[in-house]
Structure formats: C-alpha cells, structure tokens
Amino acid sequence: MDHKQKRLFSDEEILSWIGEVTDQEINEVHQKSLVPFYDQIWESGDSSYLKQYKTDKEFLDCTSQAWTSNIGFSNPDVAFAVSHQLKTLSHVRYGFATKPRIKFIHKITSLTPGNLKKVAANAMGGGASIEAALRLAMINKPGAQQFYTYTRSYHGSSLATMSLSTRFAGVTRFKPWGLDRVAKIPFPYCYRCPMGQEGENKCNLECLELAQNLIEYGSVDKVCGILMEPIQGPGGHVPAPKRYIRELRKWTEKNEIFFIWDESQLFTRIGHWFTSEYYEGVTPDITCLTKAIGGSLPMGVTIAREDINGFNSAEEHSTFGANPLMFAASMVFMNYVERADLLKNTREQGDYITSKLRNLQKRYDYIGDIRCPGLMIGIELVNDPETKTPGNTLAADLVEEAMDQRVIFGLMAPISTDSGKLFRNVVKIKPPLIITREESDHILNVFESSLEEAIDYL
DSSP states (O other): OOOOOOOOSOHHHHHHHHHOOOHHHHHHHHHHOSSOOOSOOEEEEEBTEEEETTTOOEEEETTHHHHTOTTOBTOHHHHHHHHHHHHHOOOOOTTOOOHHHHHHHHHHHHHOOTTEEEEEEESSOHHHHHHHHHHHHHHHSTTOOEEEEETTOOOOSSTTHHHHSOOOTTTOOSOOSOGGGEEEEOOOOGGGOTTOOSOGGGOOOHHHHHHHHHHHHHOSSOEEEEEEOSEESTTTSEEOOHHHHHHHHHHHHHTTOEEEEEOTTTTTTTSSSSHHHHTTTOOOSEEEEOGGGGTTSOOEEEEEETTSOOOOTTTSOOTTTTOHHHHHHHHHHHHHHHHTTHHHHHHHHHHHHHHHHHHHHHHOTTEEEEEOSTTOEEEEEBSOTTTOOBOHHHHHHHHHHHHHTTEEOEEOOOEEOTTSOEEOOEEEEOOOTTOOHHHHHHHHHHHHHHHHHHHHHO
C-alpha cells in the first residue's frame, strides 16, 4: 500500500507564503508582535554574510546571529541533511530513538572531556538545558536545593533561569521565581576586580576566598551546586582566570558540591570543542550547550558524568526534544568543524584579530581591555583609562557606525543597578569560524574607523 502523501500546493504558492512580503505587511507587523524587531530585514545568508531585504546590501556578521551560525549561514551540507531528514521523518515523541539521535549521542560523547558521557537534549535551547542540569544535580544530591551563581551571569529568560542570572534593573519588570534557592557570588572579573586587587598575577585569589566563605557560612540550606559560565558571555566576555577555575574545582570536589558549567556560547567558538581544553583539563560534573551545537537549528544539550544517575521519563522530556532534524544538523556541524579544521582557524584568526586590537589599544586610550580566547572577542571601551568609567555611548555609537559600513558587531547585555550605574560598554566580535584572513582585516579596519567616528561624536 502506498502511504506517501500527495502535494496540495505548487512551489510558487508556497514560496509566495514565505518569500514575499508587502510594505503594508512590514509596517503593520510591529502592531501585532508582542516583541520588538530590529529595523533590518534579512533576505538571505551565505557564509559569513547576510543580505538585506530590498537593498541587497551584504553585511559581514560578527555576531553569527546570536553566536550560533558557527559554520556560516545556509551551509549546504546542513541544508542537505535537514532536507533529507525532513523528507524521511520530521518528528517523534521524546521517548523514541531515531538514527540521527543515536548517532548524535555517540558523536558528542566521543568529543567530551574526562568522564562527561551521559547526554540529554532538547529543542528549546540553553535555558532548558540548564534547568535539566539543576534537576539532575538535585536528583543526585537528595535534600540539597541551594545553588550559587555569579554576578554578571546570564543563564536564560524563563522565570526560573532568570533567578540564576544578573538582574537587569530597570529592564526586567517582574520578579523571577526561585530566588529562595539561589544566591550570588562575585565573578573573578580581573579588569574590575571585586576585591580591589590590581590583576590576576598580583592577587591571592581573594575573590575565591570570599566566595567560599559566603557559601560555607552564608548558606541556609544544603548546597547542591555552583553554576558558572567559565567565560562569561552577555556579562562582557570575561574569562575566569585558570588558577581560579583550578582551585574552585578542587574545593567543589572536596565539599561534594556539583560544579556545573554553562558553555552555551563556548562550544567550538574559543578554538576548542569544550572549555575544559582551554582550562587545561579541568572538567565540570555537568555542562550545558546550545547555540552552535544545533548547526543553526534550535538545540540544547546537557552532559553529565557517567557515574551520575539519569532522569526518569517524567523528569526530563519535551514535545520536540527528540526532533531528528536538529540531530541531523548537529551531526553535520560537528563533522564539518573537523573536516575543515575550524578549531585551528578559530585560534589563528582569533589570535590575529586580538593581536591587532592590542596594537590599537596602544593608540586609543578608550580601549580599556581586550578579552578572548578564539573568536569570542570582547573589547571593553572606557571614557577614561584611569577611572575606567564605562564608555556606553562610545560602544553604542561604534556599533551603529559599523552597521553603516556593513559590518555587524554586538554589544554586551545591559547590566544596571537601582543606583543608576550602567554597563553596556563591551563590543563583541564573534564571526562564524570560517572567516578568512582577508575578512579579519576588513573587520579590523571597520572597527578602527568606527571607533574614530564614535570618538568624534563625544
């Protein structure tokens, strides 16, 4: 018996629904959308470039669209895999296996560091993978429900994950849930040391001692875990010192506290598969991925030590969490990174851009700090190098000027306080990992010219 469904629509009809839009529809959509849009409408993407609707102008995208399209836009290999899988099987319930799901689990665990060998995936992203990590930690440490996270951190926008993140004062208009389960400790932000020290090489990790004291003496409940972006993303591209991570890991092991990493933005972007490689073999108990791992499709992944007990069917599931399309795309992504040797390219282009930026720093006092590794580059702009007053306007103007020159830079998340302090002064350079030396030079030229224009506006 032939079960194949017949086409109801012509190619032209379908393309008219998704490929054509009128000026009236554009003008009226803002009234009907619950969320705001940027002014740009993107028509298509190819490699590291986006094409603007109507104007056909091409922009070199140094945000990889939320740091996600690490192997470029409209990658033909991903497109083939997803198209094939869509024609074969597009959805199953969470409890069922598919060939792409099986292959994905084996592939990702062949890349994971240490004994991180148990995997759960979802089709929602990083927030869902982090919530899964917290549930997993509580399952494996019964009676412990207290978690510590870091200042300037970001772990999601759900009512639960917002409590784990920095509060955006004056921006978030409601109070997140679960605040009784979460406490904050200071992030080791060496450029603006929370302990007033002069730098990583001139301190005794006083910030770690403070964090340990807050946890040991300030906890009102049994501590379950510490959740950390080892290299902060939205908070300003701040890498924790390697010495800090090494000593913190020893302390969590000694005190039987789960060490959970949020590597949402870090997977492959820093020139390594996992951040453990950058931190010289330090491995968390649980780690969380999203962004690039899905090959531009929505995906979140939670990976735990092989000796950790897993979930039952009621504790971790989602309607689309077994979506075979995302597993197919992810398989192509990981194999593409290997075949094209993109981790090496990421390190090389990142080192090149960063070295050129450090040369610029010698000529422009407004460049306060430059942070990496790889193609996770953050440039902190200040109005004065002595006071380190955040150059918020300078950063915003630079990004706007670069857009006029058809290069898209990003800005850090707005971190503010009720007392009126605002930090949104870090410019992000995070292009796809496939960029060439010529494109790196173009990025640098536009950055410098945009900085000069932004300085003139002051």
